[in-house]
Amino acid sequence: MANKNKPLINFLGAANVMIKGSVEKMQRPLNEIRDKSLKDAMTYLMFCPFASSRSLAKLLKSAASNIVNEFPDTNLADLWIREIWAVKDMELRRMKAGPKGKGRPIRKRYSKIFVELGVKHGT
16 A cells, blocks of 8 residues: 555656757657666767757756656656657748749748656665
8 A cells, every 4th residue: 555645756857949950850768768767868969969959958847847847756767658749839930032033932830849757666
């Protein structure tokens, strides 16, 4: 039977909206850090050559601090990435001058990233 004074947490997460970059560009680092421990994921993102890795590292730090603030007795070494996914956000449409007086469209894409961190029990 679980102790009633100590809450049993399964997961807690964070979200980051309007990150510059398309969902396709976010998928490569997301797929690498999925189902890894928080320490391994942060190490990977620190040395990752992709531009979106800084935003992902910032989001993981935010999610970890959410768990620590909500449950102060949680050990950061026990955290792992339970789920992480990206969805399409807004798209800014601009025009660039092209040949023969025509315009060419420029689409500046943004993404939303959601992460859920879980706690390893029994380790």
